[in-house]
Amino acid sequence: MSTPVITLTSDFGLRDGFVAAMRAAILGILPDASIVDISHDVPPQDVAQGAFIVGTTCPRFPEGTVHVAVVDPGVGTDRRPVVLMAGGHVYVAPDNGLLTYILSAHGAGGYPQPLAREDGFGMPTRLPVPEVCSAYLLNRDAYWLAPVSRTFHGRDIFAPVAAHIASGVRPGDAGEPVDTLTYLNLLHPVREEDAIHGRVIYVDGFGNLATNLVAREMEETKVVVEIGSRRIFGLSDSYAAGGGLLAIAGSHGYLEIALTNGSAARRLRAAVGTGVTVTTAG
Amino acid sequence: MSTPVITLTSDFGLRDGFVAAMRAAILGILPDASIVDISHDVPPQDVAQGAFIVGTTCPRFPEGTVHVAVVDPGVGTDRRPVVLMAGGHVYVAPDNGLLTYILSAHGAGGYPQPLAREDGFGMPTRLPVPEVCSAYLLNRDAYWLAPVSRTFHGRDIFAPVAAHIASGVRPGDAGEPVDTLTYLNLLHPVREEDAIHGRVIYVDGFGNLATNLVAREMEETKVVVEIGSRRIFGLSDSYAAGGGLLAIAGSHGYLEIALTNGSAARRLRAAVGTGVTVTTAG
Amino acid sequence: MSTPVITLTSDFGLRDGFVAAMRAAILGILPDASIVDISHDVPPQDVAQGAFIVGTTCPRFPEGTVHVAVVDPGVGTDRRPVVLMAGGHVYVAPDNGLLTYILSAHGAGGYPQPLAREDGFGMPTRLPVPEVCSAYLLNRDAYWLAPVSRTFHGRDIFAPVAAHIASGVRPGDAGEPVDTLTYLNLLHPVREEDAIHGRVIYVDGFGNLATNLVAREMEETKVVVEIGSRRIFGLSDSYAAGGGLLAIAGSHGYLEIALTNGSAARRLRAAVGTGVTVTTAG
Numbered sequence: 001m002s003t004p005v006i007t008l009t010s011d012f013g014l015r016d017g018f019v020a021a022m023r024a025a026i027l028g029i030l031p032d033a034s035i036v037d038i039s040h041d042v043p044p045q046d047v048a049q050g051a052f053i054v055g056t057t058c059p060r061f062p063e064g065t066v067h068v069a070v071v072d073p074g075v076g077t078d079r080r081p082v083v084l085m086a087g088g089h090v091y092v093a094p095d096n097g098l099l100t101y102i103l104s105a106h107g108a109g110g111y112p113q114p115l116a117r118e119d120g121f122g123m124p125t126r127l128p129v130p131e132v133c134s135a136y137l138l139n140r141d142a143y144w145l146a147p148v149s150r151t152f153h154g155r156d157i158f159a160p161v162a163a164h165i166a167s168g169v170r171p172g173d174a175g176e177p178v179d180t181l182t183y184l185n186l187l188h189p190v191r192e193e194d195a196i197h198g199r200v201i202y203v204d205g206f207g208n209l210a211t212n213l214v215a216r217e218m219e220e221t222k223v224v225v226e227i228g229s230r231r232i233f234g235l236s237d238s239y240a241a242g243g244g245l246l247a248i249a250g251s252h253g254y255l256e257i258a259l260t261n262g263s264a265a266r267r268l269r270a271a272v273g274t275g276v277t278v279t280t281a282g
Numbered sequence: 283m284s285t286p287v288i289t290l291t292s293d294f295g296l297r298d299g300f301v302a303a304m305r306a307a308i309l310g311i312l313p314d315a316s317i318v319d320i321s322h323d324v325p326p327q328d329v330a331q332g333a334f335i336v337g338t339t340c341p342r343f344p345e346g347t348v349h350v351a352v353v354d355p356g357v358g359t360d361r362r363p364v365v366l367m368a369g370g371h372v373y374v375a376p377d378n379g380l381l382t383y384i385l386s387a388h389g390a391g392g393y394p395q396p397l398a399r400e401d402g403f404g405m406p407t408r409l410p411v412p413e414v415c416s417a418y419l420l421n422r423d424a425y426w427l428a429p430v431s432r433t434f435h436g437r438d439i440f441a442p443v444a445a446h447i448a449s450g451v452r453p454g455d456a457g458e459p460v461d462t463l464t465y466l467n468l469l470h471p472v473r474e475e476d477a478i479h480g481r482v483i484y485v486d487g488f489g490n491l492a493t494n495l496v497a498r499e500m501e502e503t504k505v506v507v508e509i510g511s512r513r514i515f516g517l518s519d520s521y522a523a524g525g526g527l528l529a530i531a532g533s534h535g536y537l538e539i540a541l542t543n544g545s546a547a548r549r550l551r552a553a554v555g556t557g558v559t560v561t562t563a564g
Numbered sequence: 565m566s567t568p569v570i571t572l573t574s575d576f577g578l579r580d581g582f583v584a585a586m587r588a589a590i591l592g593i594l595p596d597a598s599i600v601d602i603s604h605d606v607p608p609q610d611v612a613q614g615a616f617i618v619g620t621t622c623p624r625f626p627e628g629t630v631h632v633a634v635v636d637p638g639v640g641t642d643r644r645p646v647v648l649m650a651g652g653h654v655y656v657a658p659d660n661g662l663l664t665y666i667l668s669a670h671g672a673g674g675y676p677q678p679l680a681r682e683d684g685f686g687m688p689t690r691l692p693v694p695e696v697c698s699a700y701l702l703n704r705d706a707y708w709l710a711p712v713s714r715t716f717h718g719r720d721i722f723a724p725v726a727a728h729i730a731s732g733v734r735p736g737d738a739g740e741p742v743d744t745l746t747y748l749n750l751l752h753p754v755r756e757e758d759a760i761h762g763r764v765i766y767v768d769g770f771g772n773l774a775t776n777l778v779a780r781e782m783e784e785t786k787v788v789v790e791i792g793s794r795r796i797f798g799l800s801d802s803y804a805a806g807g808g809l810l811a812i813a814g815s816h817g818y819l820e821i822a823l824t825n826g827s828a829a830r831r832l833r834a835a836v837g838t839g840v841t842v843t844t845a846g
Contacts, residue, residue, distance in 0.1 A: 037584065057584050239639060302602040
């Protein structure tokens with residue numbers, strides 16, 4: 001038997017010992033836990049960027065993995081701590097949109113129901129939990145550290161709950177069922193007859209721009225990608241192939257805009273929210 | 283049986299492979315060691331900041347954990363490498379003040395004896411080891427890597443000694459007893475009849491300011507916190523509750539000054555050493 | 565039995581979840597793998613800096629360790645993915661010079677044959693694999709993740725192959741033998757009768773400058789080290805001993821130029837490639 005895997009994602013950075021305090025909390029409950037950092041460099045309080053990282057990375061772990069995600073500007077307020085079971089994985093997080101990509105992957109048509117499109121890019125809405133998932137409000141303090149601080153529920157609530165679940169506690173024992181969770185309005189491009197209007201949803205450390213356009217839906221040789229005043233013709237086979245600005249199927253499955261040996265974000269002065277339009281060449 | 287936990291704290295950063303070299307040294311001695319990073323982003327040579335991280339994070343790990351802490355501007359000089367046993371934990375570190383918070387937590391009244399107050403904030407002094415602890419000078423090179431480099435005792439002395447101790451070697455076998463260790467003068471605020479004058483002792487990655495004032499000693503609704511020309515009335519329940527500059531009980535137990543969704547350090551141009559005064563409203 | 569160790573080195577940073585995706589790939593194949601990060605902060609696409617980190621850190625791990633190294637600007641092109649067996653360790657990497665130090669350590673006289681010297685510092689050349697090593701081109705996709713993305717072979721090829729090898733697959737089963745690999749021209753200083761002309765080959769996070777001059781070949785008290793317009797007389801015993809700019813035997817074995825409690829790189833405006841000349845005082 002291998003040890004249960006618990007992953008950690010946060011905006012805590014690695015400088016202050018906050019992540020280590022979460023690990024200490026887990027090891028105190030489950031001494032042989034196998035703990036993996038996803039990222040702790042989510043920009044401070046940036047739930048949308050955290051949601052992308054959680055959504056594109058966590059599901060790649062083996063089934064049964066327990067994921068702790070804490071980008072939590074509302075810590076100490078009445079925002080809800082929740083656990084979500086989805087696709088054989090368990091997610092422990094504040095209910096603030098951080099699980100948007102996970103939830104959407106299990107709902108019919110992306111979300112359980114369509115969100116408003118152009119208006120309110122990135123805005124949160126409370127929507128039903130997909131039918132194939134289940135979710136619980138964490139309200140059983142028997143599974144928390146005591147005393148619970150006002151400012152660090154990652155250490156005092158989320159990590160201990162994850163450790164208990166990895167130890168065999170059922171998520172339903174850690175809280176009561178909830179029917180709705182918070183989604184961020186990020187994933188729906190606007191489709192017209194001749195064009196799809198999407199947006200940049202993530203900028204990685206190389207400056208590559210991930211968009212909310214699914215790459216496999218595109219005819220590689222025929223697409224024309226417009227961003228700002230630039231046009232890119234066709235998709236490239238590699239970052240090196242373009243020798244400049246290029247579009248490519250990203251490793252996450254989304255259309256990505258990159259610059260050979262450089263930062264597309266800097267070159268284009270693009271950021272999350274920047275519009276991207278794809279048309280098909282005659 | 284779970285594997286022994288060894289933690290690592292340093293100012294090495296994660297870029298250069300120095301931390302991995304410490305892990306390699308440990309794994310060569312104890313192949314199934316469970317190694318946890320506390321932080322490697324202590325500001326270079328900043329012993330006081332390292333001491334805060336060690337002091338607030340290491341004791342949260344399970345008893346029996348062996349902690350390696352290396353912020354060591356005096357590497358290669360006659361500063362002493364030591365091991366400290368305190369509160370069921372083992373600390374392996376240079377004797378330069380890095381264990382100040384750990385030592386103080388076990389001494390009567392904060393330190394074994396009072397340090398000078400206003401003068402010499404942050405200055406080192408050699409003081410007795412608390413009675414409930416024991417300490418040893420690391421001078422048995424049988425537990426070191428050979429040859430010992432001039433510049434990297436983390437890899438060649440501290441990590442191997444920790445691995446041997448985690449493997450069952452008694453700290454007293456790795457060196458000879460010492461009666462005094464180095465403390466930094468950080469922890470004592472100045473108490474007057476109507477006010478307590480403290481200082482900022484740590485600035486975290488969010489820009490939150492930790493002070494050397496113990497939060498649980500304060501009446502939450504009645505305190506007035508002064509920093510620079512700003513006054514904060516009462517303690518907040520959450521980072522979000524203030525909607526601006528606020529004071530709150532930090533997750534480390536110290537009074538903390540924060541800014542909702544922002545950096546108090548930047549807003550206030552505050553840093554380690556900045557004065558903070560607390561009075562009680564009529 | 566302890567679990568097999570797999571190390572990871574890359575220029576992916578820790579922000580985006582790329583490293584976690586490699587860990588997920590490994591854990592899916594080998595659930596009890598012990599995975600150690602060497603560094604993920606190699607400057608983007610900087611193969612030479614990655615090569616130094618791999619070369620000075622990886623061999624310190626226990627024999628049998630499997631090392632994954634991915635600084636891979638040519639991902640998706642026809643650059644070759646390879647596995648190298650050297651000194652009881654296994655290295656899985658793109659064939660772009662990232663294994664230069666490892667290869668050179670096993671060749672007679674540094675490289676299997678001399679490279680051009682002053683010209684082409686850092687340039688790649690295809691040279692024979694040292695006789696005591698063996699290397700294979702990774703071309704058996706049974707050991708890869710499917711589908712293989714265009715942009716992330718660290719996750720889809722290198723990490724899975726490493727996991728399979730750590731699980732017992734022989735490197736020769738993962739690909740076919742190759743006789744030559746790529747070396748970067750970094751390691752050979754130019755020797756004259758009275759002087760050795762070397763270069764800075766690595767700048768660490770403290771600003772210390774590692775050169776391609778082997779420290780143990782120097783008479784400590786008599787050397788004169790010239791860099792830019794500065795002269796340093798003799799080698800120091802510690803970073804603190806100089807009280808300013810100093811030369812010292814680095815923990816990696818190379819001559820290092822440092823500044824007490826500061827950054828030599830900043831003080832000297834030095835970088836990789838900066839010339840360093842060593843003479844012996846009369």
